[in-house]
Amino acid sequence: MTNKMLTSAIAMIALSAGAAAARDQVQITGSSTVLPYSTIVAEAFGENFDFPAPVVEGGGSGAGRAKMCEGVGPNTVDIANSSSRITQRDLDTCAANGVGEVMEVRFGYDGIVFASDVNGAEFAFTPGDLYNAVAGQVAKDGAIVPNTYAQWSEFNTNLPAQNILVLSPGTKHGTREVYDERVILLGCKETGAYDLFLAVATGDDDRAKQRAANGECTKLRTDGRNVDIDGDYTETLARLDADKDAVGVFGLSFYQNNTDKLRVATMGGVVPSTESIASGEYPVSRPLFFYVKTAHLDVIPGLQEYVEFFVSDDMAGPDGPLAQYGLVSDPELAATQAMVADRTPMAPLN
């Protein structure tokens, strides 16, 4: 019996080595923000085309791009989803591993919203309020002091007298980048802290000083009033459920699926929605991308069709299922469609 089992095991390994060369479905990996959009398209693609539905993995933008840049061949992925733009370092890795040209597809925008418990107080934020709530050091009477604010009303009387607790995205999130750039940094400038940081910044030239001031701005307080959440939005929601005073950071699509539990805060007086983000009124948003290996386009069956289907009006258009799920559709979608049809690889980063 043992002999038979051994033989069959060996036979199976031999068999698999032969079959490893072919692959008939598209493999996708990357950002967990893009993951739901990607699965919606993959599912519809499997239903409407004769190709099998692509296999989609999450795991993070950076990890996905790194995986894409590992090389070419059927046992490497075809597409990397990404909620931030590819970096020069990724492109260098790609080049070093012979990946060749990469097509950059921007298919829409994702809004980032602040929300609190649905039965709690209403919040109307400006970036400055959030900066005062979470920064390590704030400007007070023209000087930089350590942040000791305990309640929202202490720095803005329009906000409720409620204990400050902000659930920020963790540093490994793609969301954190936008959060730092579009909320914290703007708030830093709004409250005047940036100028104070710049005045005392040390550096060889103006750019170095600005970088130093930016770095000071994005240092968040560590006394427990700001909590970095490294998990998914579901974790933020669970934390918010446990502490009703908390304000959490979510993606627009997550909020739209949980409006019965969350109350969204306005930013600069604008309520976040796909419309206000598309028009640019609501400031905190970021583009979503996926990157395609052009070398795989004619090798993996269905890859070209999948990419075209993803950016088609039926999917990524303003009335498509992705928009219904919370994607802010890209006004320049037509240009993207033409680019995908021509298989134009991305231009070098500035």
Add this chain to the structure above:
Amino acid sequence: MTDATAGGMSAGPDRRSASLLTADPLMRRRNAAETRFRLYGVAAIMISLSMLFIMLWTIFSDGVSAFRQTSLTMAVTLDAERLDPQGNRARDDMMKVTTIGYTNLLNDALKSYMEARGIDTGEVSDRELSAFISRDTPAQLRNQVIANPDMLGQTIEVKGFATGRIDGYFKGRVTRETAQVDTNISVAQLELADQMREAGILTVGFNWKFLTNTDASDQRPEAAGLGIAIIGSAYMMLLVAVFVLPIGVAASIYLEEFAPKNRWTDLIEVNISNLAAVPSIVYGILGLAIFINFAKFPQSSPLVGALVLTLMTLPTIIIATRAAIRAVPPSIRDAALGIGASKMQTVFHHVLPLAAPGILTGTILGLASALGETAPLLLIGMVAFVANYPSGPLEGGMLEPATALPVQVYSWASRSDPAFIERSSGAIIVLLAFLLVMNIIAIVLRRRFERRW
């Protein structure tokens, strides 16, 4: 212990005069200590039992509803002009009508069906009415029509799922209070849902599709099922058993019966014990490097998953197998050798059959722990959205992408639609049921076949 001896020495003379039936202070202290210790023990058991109870209760209260699902039944006229505009019934031309075309057809059909049944939709707009139909239904209908073009022009009864929010209403997850603040559902829709349930258009029943359907995207939680995860886990367990038994048994027999006792075998022994304690994610990294990057096996396939889990369970199984072999009394070996059997005959004719129940029990328990493993699968691409069933085991299905049960629990738990929480807990129930069955098999095998000397 020290208390007792120290006390006994000093209190010695008094005790001799006292009666055994009257408790002296020392004895009372000792008895009290014992009572306290028993209470600690009971408390420890109570704590673990209550934790287990809380865990099971949360899982079952959240998850049992995943096995029931709301369905929507309606009459649909398959308009040939809309579904086959060319009119030639050719498959390629009919494929051009996408699920969007079928969605529109079903939306119109539901509207006219409601009119025909005399149900007033009231404040519910057309758009809100179409939100009753799961996005899964058009896809199913399209597959049916394309497979069987003769259906065109007929009026058929279509039974599909109702969407997650409507389903949640009948399960108590969505209430009129939450609907007031929920932008995805309105109170008017819920009232209409009540009417439709009375009219028999919406029905709630046992949901076999939870066990057979594939995973579904975030927009249709109602259609998501465990089919691929169950197949993936079954393939992996089968392969793990096939790989791990011969390797584990051969290694154990050699180490236990043939290997000389020296520094090398000691080193191997220590290593096996160490490997059993290595975190499972490490095996995932190893699997990615060896099986995918070096051996070029396909990503996300049960074969790679099984190989990784084999590496992970091998040390545990070797340890269990060696213990089973060691438990066979030496007298049996001596007797066999004494009547002229060779060492190998002794092992295969006597030792191995007697150790078999122990080996099988160890293997099944090893498989059960492998079944619940997610971490190593994360790195080899099995934590993924897979929407197509792998083929049968003989057609290379073990090389096609699949997921596994614990993976499905994990990926559903991080989805944004609240309906996935129920499905995640439902998947845990299925996983627990599999673990329970495997453990029961292990216990039965041990009870029936184990021999004691």
